[in-house]
Each structure stands twice: as C-alpha cells, then as structure tokens.
Amino acid sequence: xxxxxxxxxxxxxxxxxxxxxxxxxxxxxxxxxxxxxxxxxxxxxxxxxxxxxxxxxxxxxxxxxxxxxxxxxxxxxxxxxxxxxxxxxxxxxxxxxxxxxxxxxxxxxxxxxxxxxxxxxxxxxxxxxxxxxxxxxxxxxxxxxxxxxxxxxxxxxxxxxxxxxxxxxxxxxxxxxxxxxxxxxxxxxxxxxxxxxxxxxxxxxxxxxxxxxxxxxxxxxxxxxxxxxxxxxxxxxxxxxxxxxxxxxxxxxxxxxxxxxxxxxxxxxxxxxxxxxxxxxxxxxxxxxxxxxxxxxxxxxxxxxxxxxxxxxxxxxxxxxxxxxxxxxxxxxxxxxxxxxxxxxxxxxxxxxxxxxxxxxxxxxxxxxxxxxxxxxxxxxxxxxxxxxxxxxxxxxxxxxxxxxxxxxxxxxxxxxxxxxxxxxxxxxxxxxxxxxxxx
Amino acid sequence: xxxxxxxxxxxxxxxxxxxxxxxxxxxxxxxxxxxxxxxxxxxxxxxxxxxxxxxxxxxxxxxxxxxxxxxxxxxxxxxxxxxxxxxxxxxxxxxxxxxxxxxxxxxxxxxxxxxxxxxxxxxxxxxxxxxxxxxxxxxxxxxxxxxxxxxxxxxxxxxxxxxxxxxxxxxxxxxxxxxxxxxxxx
Numbered sequence: 001x002x003x004x005x006x007x008x009x010x011x012x013x014x015x016x017x018x019x020x021x022x023x024x025x026x027x028x029x030x031x032x033x034x035x036x037x038x039x040x041x042x043x044x045x046x047x048x049x050x051x052x053x054x055x056x057x058x059x060x061x062x063x064x065x066x067x068x069x070x071x072x073x074x075x076x077x078x079x080x081x082x083x084x085x086x087x088x089x090x091x092x093x094x095x096x097x098x099x100x101x102x103x104x105x106x107x108x109x110x111x112x113x114x115x116x117x118x119x120x121x122x123x124x125x126x127x128x129x130x131x132x133x134x135x136x137x138x139x140x141x142x143x144x145x146x147x148x149x150x151x152x153x154x155x156x157x158x159x160x161x162x163x164x165x166x167x168x169x170x171x172x173x174x175x176x177x178x179x180x181x182x183x184x185x186x187x188x189x190x191x192x193x194x195x196x197x198x199x200x201x202x203x204x205x206x207x208x209x210x211x212x213x214x215x216x217x218x219x220x221x222x223x224x225x226x227x228x229x230x231x232x233x234x235x236x237x238x239x240x241x242x243x244x245x246x247x248x249x250x251x252x253x254x255x256x257x258x259x260x261x262x263x264x265x266x267x268x269x270x271x272x273x274x275x276x277x278x279x280x281x282x283x284x285x286x287x288x289x290x291x292x293x294x295x296x297x298x299x300x301x302x303x304x305x306x307x308x309x310x311x312x313x314x315x316x317x318x319x320x321x322x323x324x325x326x327x328x329x330x331x332x333x334x335x336x337x338x339x340x341x342x343x344x345x346x347x348x349x350x351x352x353x354x355x356x357x358x359x360x361x362x363x364x365x366x367x368x369x370x371x372x373x374x375x376x377x378x379x380x381x382x383x384x385x386x387x388x389x390x391x392x393x394x395x396x397x398x399x400x401x402x403x404x405x406x407x408x409x410x411x412x413x414x415x416x417x418x419x420x421x422x423x424x425x426x427x428x429x430x431x432x433x434x435x436x437x438x439x440x
Numbered sequence: 441x442x443x444x445x446x447x448x449x450x451x452x453x454x455x456x457x458x459x460x461x462x463x464x465x466x467x468x469x470x471x472x473x474x475x476x477x478x479x480x481x482x483x484x485x486x487x488x489x490x491x492x493x494x495x496x497x498x499x500x501x502x503x504x505x506x507x508x509x510x511x512x513x514x515x516x517x518x519x520x521x522x523x524x525x526x527x528x529x530x531x532x533x534x535x536x537x538x539x540x541x542x543x544x545x546x547x548x549x550x551x552x553x554x555x556x557x558x559x560x561x562x563x564x565x566x567x568x569x570x571x572x573x574x575x576x577x578x579x580x581x582x583x584x585x586x587x588x589x590x591x592x593x594x595x596x597x598x599x600x601x602x603x604x605x606x607x608x609x610x611x612x613x614x615x616x617x618x619x620x621x622x623x624x625x626x
Contacts, residue, residue, distance in 0.1 A: 028517070032552065035552050038513050040511060040513055043590070044591035045590060046593070046618060094594065096594050096596075114478050116472075116478040119469075122472040130462060183597075188598060189598045193598065204503035244454045244457045244461070246458060339607050342491075346489070
C-alpha cells in the first residue's frame, strides 16, 4: 500500500511540479513568428533484449563447461570458456546480472509480494543450481566471471593450514545470512555494493572497493580463488546442491595409484585423501554428543547477540536513518532547515510518516537479526564437525561440494587417461568407476 | 557387483533430491514467469524533489553517470541570457565563453529571433552535474532537469544515487513508464 502510494505520487508529482514552476517563474512563453517549439526526443527506454541473450548464453555455457570438465577433461578448453565468460558477463555486460547477487533479489521477492522478480534474475539464480545438481559446480569452473578472474591469475598456489581454513570457510555462510537479512528487509544489497570485482568490469568504482578488489586479486596469485572459497555466498548454495551431483569430477578413470599428485595439484584443497584408518567410533560419538550439547547454547548466544544488535543494524537502513534525522531536527531545530526536512515538508509528509516507515523496518530487524544470529551460531557449531564427514573411498577423490571444476587434477594424474576412451580391458579386478564422462 | 544392479539407499536419496530440485526449479521459474501483475520497477529522479546538489554526477556506479540533463522545450523561456548556460554574474559581460556554466560544454544555443535563443543539450557530453539545472531552476523556468537515462542505467538493486540523495528524490517508477518528464498541462 505504501509502495502503491509512492508510485502514485511519482506519477502525479511532475504534473503538479509543472503547475508550480510555471506559476513561480517569471519568463512568459515566447511568441514566435515562424518557429515551432520542438518536442524533445523521446528518451530511450530500457533495452531488455540482452536479457534473453544472457540467459541463453548462461545455459549454453553451463552445458559446455560440464561437457569439457566431465567428458573432455581438458583444462585448456575450460580456460578458453572461462575467458569468454569473463569477457562477456564481466567486461561486456559489466558484471550485472550475476548469480551471486541474484540471491538478494530472490530473498526480496519472497519477502515482498509486490515485487516482480525479473525472469533473467530468476534464471541466473536457478540454472547454476540445477547444473550443480547434475554436474557439480560447473558454474564456478567455467561460467562465473569473478571466479575466472581469480583463477586465471593463480600462478603459485600455496597451501593454507587446515586450522586457518575452517574459520575462513565459515565466512560465506555468515555473509549469506547477512545478505539475505539486509536484502529481504530492502535495506541494502550488500553483495552488489561490496562486490570486489564489479569495479574492474566497469572500470570505475569506489576507491576502497577497488583497493579491496586489488587485494583479493593480489592474494589470488598465491591462494586459489579466495573470494569463491572464503566469501562467495552463492558458493554455499552451490555447495549444498553439488552434494547431490549425479556426475562429478572423478580424478582417475582407472585404478588410483595413490600417488597424491592430484591432491597436490588442486589449489583448492578439494581432493580428499583416502580414509586409511577408520576413525574411532567412540571418539566420533563423543565429539557428536559434545557438539549437540554445545549447538543450542551457541545458537541461543548468537541469537541474543543478534537481538541486541538489531537496532544498530536497522540504523544502517536509509528509512530508519531518515526517521532519526527528522526526529532530531524536530527536537532540536537547526538554524537552517536541512534539505531532507525541506523536501519532506514540500511533499506534505510529516515526521510521523517517516517514523512509521522507519519503525516498520526496525520491527523487521528485531525479528530478522536474532534469526541471523541463530544461523551464525549453527554454522559455527556445525563447522567443528566438518572433519567428521564419512569418507567411504579408498582412493583420492574430489569432494564434489568443494570442487570448483577447474580440471587441474586431470593432467596431474599419472594414470594414462587416453585408455578411458578405449573399450574396457578384460580385467575383472579393475572395476571401472561410475561412468563419469561417458554418460553425460 | 550387486551394487551396480540395485541402487543403494544413498543413490535413491540423491535421485529424489535431484528430482525435487528439478521440479522446484521448474516450478519457481514458471511461477515467476506468470506472476506478472506487479510491474518491474526502475529508478528515476523526481524533478520536483531534486535540489540540484550535484551528487548524481559522482554517486552513480557508472562513469559518466546515468543521470543526464533533459531540456523541456515547451517550458523553456528561450531567454537571451540563459542561466542554464551562463553563470549568474551580475557585472560585466555574461554571454562569453568564460562564463559558460557547463563543465563539458554540452549546452549549445542557436539564435531564433530577437530576443529568443534555443538551448540544446548534447547528451553524449552531459555528465549530470546539475549546474545548468540549478541555474535554470533559480532564474528561469526550470525547463532543464535531470533524468536517469535508462539506456545507460544498470538498474542496480539499490541505486547508489538514491543512497546519497539528500532530498530523497530518486524514486522507483514502473518500468513501462520509466521517465518523469516535465510536460505542459493538457
């Protein structure tokens, strides 16, 4: 209702404005002898044709990447595809629309039924997730321009100690929760605003964001894809979807010789070593019960913190900020009326209007911030269990949820891959693995 | 060997999840495609609210800004001494090149008949600084005003200009009527 009112005001305001200005200002309409007043050229409408090209290209690139990664198993070809994606989605389309940011639109659309989610944005949100359900994170490997930018820069990967990795890997979950909270309240679209690479795509951006982007690019010379692994909120969703991937990267098509070379070649530490010794069951049980006991406490603690912080978080919202500024101005009137107060008056709105609007947002945060807190608590509790995952394999295997489909491991594997394409050898002992490439 | 014939529990679970995902994705896309009663919203500057502060030129994520000057001919006074074009210098010659307001020389004027001059804004040069808008609004008919050009606007989820606009003049309008043009009544 509020929005409908605002829209109505928007449509009517210029007409009213014209009436006022024509009265206020002095110059009478000129009387020309032979001159016809031109009508200004119709302002260009929004060009929507690219939307469908974007969507079609996204779908094609997802399938192409899946084919290259799983069937062709070629890093070289993948690099060409990701360069193209970087050029098109990044530098040509200026990094917008992107799947990472689409999370916010989906969250906003769920919270606001009067907002129509554009079809492209919906497609950018759904298609990579669907692709992940079948082929793993092929979006990360070949289609995401931000991933491509970091991946192409990686020259000398160094390993991050496992104790550092666990907390760093919790960051995307926190970021995802915060982004959803701020987007669903309509306060801020943090993923877009703090996108470190969009400034490079547009060749223009806030100085601090360019600095942040440069820092990430500098880090990605040595650490594989820092944004993707330690920040990207969409990566969390892809991670969940790719757990169920039907076909995912399998390093060797034949018997794994346990040489460890693929794990060394993977810059993202996504290749799991074989489970040599089974973990002690009692030890596992002990850790599980401990975590289960700690989880509710952590959730409650963080939810409380979220509840305490909700007024602060709400005050970052423009509408809440406006209400506070107007209230302050009303209580302590400044000598010169502020621009905002003046504008507010001119539209015959009272401070009460701003107040109603602001307190509605504050109310949303009072609910949302404790939920965000609980989510963060849950993430921290479950992260401590991450090294308890069941690993049934006796071979080096890519973990489909953290594998970014970069195809580096294939060439590192010393087992000859060419034979994979030949008819199976009559060797009963060597059981072919799941038909990874063949069935695609 | 028996495993390859009969799917394990885990495989069945994965297949179920995948199927649900596929169905959910199709359902979501279909629902979005048919939920068309709400209009897609875009950003626009309400010329009535605009205070010509000049932040449009610098706050936009694009360079140059998506906000540019529009000139409503029908509202123009065709002033000889146009304050959209020249600085409001009270003494001395005001219609010389040194006194042109526009930093990018985007405004030109052509003589029509005494004393009327027609003003034209070159959109390719305009950077949306609103200097001319201020001059025209203060001393003239207010025929020059800023609009967000939708052939340039990236339609960000949260407009960077709206974030800093002191007068709350950047508003959402329906995508099928993306401009708030000043037009004569009737």
